[in-house]
Amino acid sequence: MGIIIDLEKKIKENWRKGIALGQDKSLLLLSEIPSFTLEVPKDKKNGDYATNIAMVISKSEKKNPRELAGILVDLFKEVDDSEYISKIEIAGPGFINMYLTEKYLGEIIKEAIDQKNNYGHNEELKGEKINLEFVSANPTGLLHMGNARGAAIGDTLANVFKALGAEVIKEYYINDAGNQIENFGLSLDARFREALGEKGVIFPENGYHGADIMVTVKGYIEKNGTGLINVSSEERIATLIEYSLSEKLDHIKTYLGKFGLVYDVWYRESTIHNSGAIEETMDTLKEKGYLYENEGAIWLKTTSMGEEKDEVMIRNNGHPTYFAADIAYHKNKYDRGFNRLINIWGADHHGHVARMKRAMEAIGYSADGLEVILMQLVRLYKNGEILRMSKRTGTYVTLEELLEEVGKDAARYFFVMRNPDSHLDFDMDLAKSDSADNPVFYIQYAYARISSILRQIGDGEIDKYLDETEIVLGLDIEKELALKIGELEKVLIDAGVRREPYRVAAFALELATLFHQFYSSCRVLNEEEHVKKNRLKLIIATKYTLENVLGILGVSAPERM
């Protein structure tokens, strides 16, 4: 556990001890210790930490908060054995403000330097076995901006979870079965026959009209010839589907790879269909009395679980619905030993969430273990105008184009910097720009500046400065920077526990901002030896912190720019 978290726990515990002591001495009336906050005040003038304990209990103690605060402070001072608190003040309506000694700032820096690329890591989520499923785009087309956002959020979240000690599997669910694929197959077949000169081919009603599948079909013919025309249409379609899916998947893998994302598991929906998993799940639901038949279809009684309407499981043509397969799939994930299933879905799927949870309960699995992060749409800005993303109008930016245009670093950062449930305005021009307005460059520039200083000292020489002498930071900006470094662990925990990776992106920006401020008012080289030593430690700690954060975000940390 890191020093800051440790310290906060200790302080809180000591307030509790103080209160207990007050009870013993009959100075306080309360019988139970209530919950209270220990927070970092927004305004530095209010100390390093503040607690609202006096205000919380003032009513039941029948004393005014400030008077009570005085009593509490005396009690706290009696029990406090930490060496870090230098001053306590009572302020405002009854806040108790604590000021820390500067010794702990040095401890933070030391911790960062010692732990290097593990700095900030901890065991908050140790024991969690997380299956994180995201993107899972249909392999019948190209990845678009929405998929890219999911990819960035998912991969970052996975990195955060790992930093918190969880076991994480990144999984891609391949929709290679069901209606869509049947349609896809018919479209491929139509294109195939057309390509061989057949006249009057009827193109399926809901077929895939994209030009890309013609290219795929032509590619198949170039490699494998036209022999397929002589086999049964079933076999032909199956072959074309398999060929096409594998081509599309290779393409998807390639570009996700360029995006810095490597999956652990690619799970095929057809596995669920072919393994008997759906039948098994249906049997379970039937046994528990959740199924009934109507108009030739088999329905799930979701209404009995509080949903608005029942859902079809098996259509009257005998084929299971996507929902039925999805239930079996999620059951399968649990059966693989995960205790937490986290899915990242587009907001247009939100109606599916409650149903899935109810279905998990119905088959006797945990509904709470299934979590869904919903993402709002991405709005694309170019040349100051909104590009409506639409396949129809052709304003449709693929991951491929995005990577080409703005690069991996900017793309990943931009997708992660906002909360998933707010619409993301993606400014292509800004993402491309090499200026301070572009947060990615701003952060990377901080890293490059540190690297530049260290380069001038020389690799072999740096260790000379990293001795055990106590670190003394004289200026406010130095202290603020050290404090920010100390926040890393809390930020990672927050980001992981709340599933909000944007916190990591925001932290990176704050850290870079403080560094740039430091840089413009403090010199490192050509300073007196002890100042140089202190500041060097400070910037090395900053460097590791930046490195760790950028690593989690999947953004590169350039030594030079």
Place this chain on the structure above:
RNA sequence: GUGCUAGUAGCUCAGCUGGAUAGAGCAACGGACUUCUAAUCCGUAGGUCGGGGGUUCGAAUCCCUUCUGGCACACCA
């Protein structure tokens, strides 16, 4: 119509599950390079937290109501 979700500075967003004078960045205006990367920094200005009620020591935050966006309500996925 029903449900979910959002509404905070001109723009894009924070606001740590109820705390102190609501914060950043951009845009605007004014400054700073003989010194480790000016791709940077400093300063100024900018607010009816969509509106209205309620809960309490205290509300952007919780409850009710209302308005305005977005999305979902298939034997599609």
